[in-house]
Amino acid sequence: MLKNLDQKIIKNCRLCNSKKTFNFLDFGIVPIGNNYNKTKNASLKSKKFPLSLNLCKDCLHCQLTVSVNPKILYKTNYTYLSGTASSFINHFKHYKIWILKKTKLKPGSSILDVGSNDGSCLINFKKEFNICGIDPAKKPSDIANQKNIYTINDYLNHNSKKKILSKFGKFDLITSHNVLAHIEDNITTFNHIYDLLKLEGYFCFEVGYFLDVLKNNYFDTIYHEHIDYHSAKPLINFLMKINFSIINISTNKSQGGSLRILCKKSKNKYISKQSKNFLIKENKSQLITFKNLNKWSNRINLQVSKLNKIIQSYRNKSIVGYGAPTKSSLWIKLLKLNRKKIQYVVDDNALKVNKYFPNSEIKILPTNNLLKNNFGLIIVFAWNFEDDIIKNLKKMRLKNISVIIPLPKIKIYKL
Numbered sequence: 001m002l003k004n005l006d007q008k009i010i011k012n013c014r015l016c017n018s019k020k021t022f023n024f025l026d027f028g029i030v031p032i033g034n035n036y037n038k039t040k041n042a043s044l045k046s047k048k049f050p051l052s053l054n055l056c057k058d059c060l061h062c063q064l065t066v067s068v069n070p071k072i073l074y075k076t077n078y079t080y081l082s083g084t085a086s087s088f089i090n091h092f093k094h095y096k097i098w099i100l101k102k103t104k105l106k107p108g109s110s111i112l113d114v115g116s117n118d119g120s121c122l123i124n125f126k127k128e129f130n131i132c133g134i135d136p137a138k139k140p141s142d143i144a145n146q147k148n149i150y151t152i153n154d155y156l157n158h159n160s161k162k163k164i165l166s167k168f169g170k171f172d173l174i175t176s177h178n179v180l181a182h183i184e185d186n187i188t189t190f191n192h193i194y195d196l197l198k199l200e201g202y203f204c205f206e207v208g209y210f211l212d213v214l215k216n217n218y219f220d221t222i223y224h225e226h227i228d229y230h231s232a233k234p235l236i237n238f239l240m241k242i243n244f245s246i247i248n249i250s251t252n253k254s255q256g257g258s259l260r261i262l263c264k265k266s267k268n269k270y271i272s273k274q275s276k277n278f279l280i281k282e283n284k285s286q287l288i289t290f291k292n293l294n295k296w297s298n299r300i301n302l303q304v305s306k307l308n309k310i311i312q313s314y315r316n317k318s319i320v321g322y323g324a325p326t327k328s329s330l331w332i333k334l335l336k337l338n339r340k341k342i343q344y345v346v347d348d349n350a351l352k353v354n355k356y357f358p359n360s361e362i363k364i365l366p367t368n369n370l371l372k373n374n375f376g377l378i379i380v381f382a383w384n385f386e387d388d389i390i391k392n393l394k395k396m397r398l399k400n401i402s403v404i405i406p407l408p409k410i411k412i413y414k415l
C-alpha cells in the first residue's frame, strides 16, 4: 500500500505555477528504476508509482504528474555513478574546455557542482580551482571524498547553503549536470544557487532536452527521478523571472540529448542574441505542441508491440538482457518480462551486480556470465551504449546469438 507521504500529486506547473495542465502520456504504475534489492523477497515487496506526463498549457513545460518522496527515491539503493561510463568522462573533459573559454575563469576561482555524484565533473577542475561538490546520494559522495573532492552529502537546502557559504564564501561558477530535473523543490533550489553566486558569477547547467526525446522517441528516459522534461522556452522564461541573464543556449549529445544553459547573476538582466536565435529555432520545430504530444503515445505503443512480436519469435530460445540502467525497469514492464521469459541481465556496475530488479525476480549478474553462451537472444537495455556493447560482445566470440537494440530504431545484430 502506498502512503500519502510516499508520493505527491503535482498540480501546478513547476516553472510558471499555472494550474492549466494536460495529461498526454501514461505508463501506468511502474517500479522505481534504481531500486535494486539484495533479496528476491525485498525486490517483490518494492513499491510502484504512477509514471505519466503533463503539459503546461501556459508555458509548455512538461513534468510528471506525481513525484515520489526523495527519501524513497535516493537514500538507500541509489547506484548511479557518473564515472562508470567512459562517454561521460569524455563529456566532462570537453565541458571544462568549453566553460573556461566562455567564462574566462581564472585559476584560483571557486566552483560548486550541485549534484556532483562521484566527482566525475569536478575532478577535471581540481588542480587549478577551489572546488566543492554537494550530492544527496551517500555512495557516490563517499567515492568523491575518497578521491579528495570535498563533497557534502546533502540536498542543497538552507542548512547546507549556510555550511557551504561559511567554508567557501560565494562562487565564481556553479555547475550542475543532469540533476535539476530531479529536484522536488526546484524554485527554492534555483534561488539557493542564485544566492550562492558572486555578482557576475556564472551558473551553467545541463538537463535532458525534451525535444531530443520527442524527435528520437527516447521514451525510456522518462522515469520517476526525472520530474521535469525541459525545453528552452519555458526554462528561459523561468530563469529570467528569478533574475538571471541568459548568455548562451546550446545542445549536446550527452545522455541521449542535453540542453546546456549558461546564465549569469549580473547587475542588469539581459538575454544574448545567440540565445534569442536558439529560442526562435526551437519554436519553429513545432515539436512541443498539443497535436504532436497527443500522437506520441501511439508511436510508443507501436514500437513496443513490434518489439514484443520479435521477442515472441524467439520464444524457443533462452533470453538475457544487457545493461541495467534506470530505464530497464520500464522496459521490463512494457515488454512484460519475467523470470520465465528472461534468464538474467548483465551489468558491470559493482553496486548492481547480484541484486534483483525492483518488483521482479530477474537478477543482475556480471557481464562475463555471457561467456556461458547458453542463450539465443540478448535484449540491450543500455542501448545508448550500442557501439561499446556490440564491440564487447564480438570480443567475447559468442556464436549463434541475436542482439536486439530496442531504440531509437529497432535493430537486430546476428553474432
Ligand SMILES: [Zn+2]
Pocket: 013, 014, 015, 016, 017, 018, 056, 057, 058, 059, 060, 061, 234
Ligand atoms: Zn507553466
